[in-house]
Amino acid sequence: MKRVMVGMSGGVDSSVAALLLRDRGFEVMGVTLKLFSDEDISEAQKEGKTCCALSDVMDAKSVARRLGFEHLVFNFKDNFREHVMKQFADSYICGRTPNPCIECNRHVKFDKMLRRALELDYDYIATGHYAVNEFDEKSGRYLLKRPADRSKDQTYVLYSLTQEQLAHTIFPLGSLEKSQVRDIAEKAGLVNSNKPDSQDICFVPDGDYAGFIRRFTGCETPCGNFVDIQGKVLGEHKGIINYTVGQRKHLGISLGKPAYVVRKDVESNTVTLGDESDLYTKSLIADDFNLISVPEISEPMRVTAKTRYSQKEQPAVVSYLGDGRYMVEFDEPQRAVTSGQAVVLYDGDVVVGGGTII
Numbered sequence: 001m002k003r004v005m006v007g008m009s010g011g012v013d014s015s016v017a018a019l020l021l022r023d024r025g026f027e028v029m030g031v032t033l034k035l036f037s038d039e040d041i042s043e044a045q046k047e048g049k050t051c052c053a054l055s056d057v058m059d060a061k062s063v064a065r066r067l068g069f070e071h072l073v074f075n076f077k078d079n080f081r082e083h084v085m086k087q088f089a090d091s092y093i094c095g096r097t098p099n100p101c102i103e104c105n106r107h108v109k110f111d112k113m114l115r116r117a118l119e120l121d122y123d124y125i126a127t128g129h130y131a132v133n134e135f136d137e138k139s140g141r142y143l144l145k146r147p148a149d150r151s152k153d154q155t156y157v158l159y160s161l162t163q164e165q166l167a168h169t170i171f172p173l174g175s176l177e178k179s180q181v182r183d184i185a186e187k188a189g190l191v192n193s194n195k196p197d198s199q200d201i202c203f204v205p206d207g208d209y210a211g212f213i214r215r216f217t218g219c220e221t222p223c224g225n226f227v228d229i230q231g232k233v234l235g236e237h238k239g240i241i242n243y244t245v246g247q248r249k250h251l252g253i254s255l256g257k258p259a260y261v262v263r264k265d266v267e268s269n270t271v272t273l274g275d276e277s278d279l280y281t282k283s284l285i286a287d288d289f290n291l292i293s294v295p296e297i298s299e300p301m302r303v304t305a306k307t308r309y310s311q312k313e314q315p316a317v318v319s320y321l322g323d324g325r326y327m328v329e330f331d332e333p334q335r336a337v338t339s340g341q342a343v344v345l346y347d348g349d350v351v352v353g354g355g356t357i358i
Contacts, residue, residue: 003027004124004170005117007109008063008071010056012192013128015063016181017172019188021126022067029122030064030071032057033113035080035104036203062191076112083107085203089213092241093221095266096340099157099309100201106160114168124170129154132174132349133166136293142166144292144351147174156309159344159354160290210242224269226253229262229278237271240264246279246336280333286343287325289355293347297326303345303352305330307337313346326355 006018008030022028057073064071084103091098109127117125130152132145142163146153161169173181185193204212214220221239228234235253237243243251247261251273260279263272284307291297297320304313305328315331328343337357344354 001025001027002124003029003122004126005113005120005122006030006126007113007128008032008060009128009198010059010192010195011128011198012182012185012190012195013130013173013197015060015128015190015192016184016188017126017128018063018069019067019184019190020172021170022069026124028067028069030060030069031113032060032071032073033080033108034073034075035077035084035108037077059192059195066188066190074113074116076108079112080104080108085216088201088203089216091340092209092213093217093219093266095240095264097244097338098340099342100203101157102160102342105157110161110165110169114165118168124168126170126172128173129158129171130173130178131155131158131171133169133171139293141293141295145174146346146349146351147171147176149177152178155346155351156306156342156344156354159292159342159351161292162290163292166292210239213241222269224271226251226273227270229272229274234273240266240269240271243271245338276335279336281337282333283327283329284337284343285321285325285327285358286355287358289324289326289353291353293350293352296320297352301352303328303347305343305345307334307341307343307357316345318345318352325358 004021004026006014006021006028008014008018010032018028018030061071084100084107087103088098088100114125130147130149131154132147134143134145136143144155144158144161144166146155182193200207221241223236223238226234226237234255238252243261243264245261248258251259259273260276261271262274262278297318300317300319303316303318305316306313314334317329319327321327339357341357342354343357345352
């Protein structure tokens with residue numbers, strides 16, 4: 001009997017993933033990852049929005065008990081603090097806008113948890129992500145593909161998975177619609193069948209990124225100048241960490257017309273404001289790339305690409321520049337391409353790979 005360790009957040013998706021694997025004949029163990037200090041969990045629990053509150057651990061334990069398998073809690077808070085929370089804060093201070101869910105998958109769920117599973121002689125790990133993992137006999141590679149429920153597609157935050165990780169990972173929900181998942185949970189009498197999905201960054205449940213960064217680092221970022229496209233000073237900003245490319249609201253400046261954050265420059269400590277038309281660009285360069293469906297890109301390759309989780313993929317061409325850098329050239333200009341975010345490439349439903357926008 002194959003053994004699988006299921007990451008259980010306390011939500012309905014991971015609970016149904018565990019149920020389906022149990023019914024498929026796997027020996028299942030559920031694990032919930034402790035990612036915060038007790039103080040952090042207490043604050044997050046007050047907000048009621050996060051996936052890592054103490055009540056979520058109890059929900060996961062309740063589901064495991066009902067389904068008849070063991071449940072453990074793994075303390076990964078040091079790993080999460082170093083590779084996710086610190087990386088998030090450092091990136092913002094450097095003028096970038098990171099996606100912490102990608103780093104959590106890269107360093108915690110599909111690295112630290114997988115290594116723990118293999119150490120304990122489990123064959124696989126599984127999660128409640130909406131994605132499909134298939135082995136392609138022709139290429140001899142594991143493929144990451146978009147799920148049946150396109151509205152829940154999570155392949156964007158999974159592009160960093162390696163062939164070794166995919167070989168030991170199962171996504172049981174890839175062929176299901178979200179409504180089906182909730183129906184399965186309700187019929188099984190699971191306590192979280194109607195539990196709302198978590199929407200926010202788990203360690204910033206109030207959405208105040210700048211406030212988190214100040215508390216986490218103990219640093220205040222200095223005020224500086226708002227400038228226009230030509231470099232003319234327009235006013236004073238409150239610190240670069242308070243802004244992101246594409247932002248229009250809460251700028252704290254009135255110019256008599258809508259203004260958008262177009263660029264952030266850490267060296268000069270300036271935030272450039274412009275018209276919405278100034279947000280569009282046809283190309284980007286990315287590094288820290290991971291390829292999944294192909295071992296390399298030696299010639300320009302036709303793909304579709306997205307630069308944000310919620311964006312629809314857009315036609316583009318990707319070319320390798322050398323030194324680990326790739327250029328993505330879009331057929332049409334794209335809005336608010338942002339340093340620190342990910343660009344993920346697709347060939348139809350198959351994830352080609354992705355990297356971090358420079």
